[in-house]
Amino acid sequence: xxxxxxxxxxRQALRRLDSLTPAQAEDLGQALIDLxxxxxxxxxxxxxxx
Numbered sequence: 001x002x003x004x005x006x007x008x009x010x011r012q013a014l015r016r017l018d019s020l021t022p023a024q025a026e027d028l029g030q031a032l033i034d035l036x037x038x039x040x041x042x043x044x045x046x047x048x049x050x
Contacts, residue, residue: 002039009035 013028020028 002042006036006039 010032013032017025017028
């Protein structure tokens with residue numbers, strides 16, 4: 001489920017990339033990295049419970 005959400009968010013981000021300033025693009029990239037790290041934490045939590 002998380003992979004689907006990540007994929008949708010990344011696709012939306014790529015569609016908007018052309019209309020962003022370089023600073024906004026950098027912020028967006030960092031946000032996607034942060035999101036991936038958070039998803040990894042969530043996956044680890046679920047793995048611990050199973």
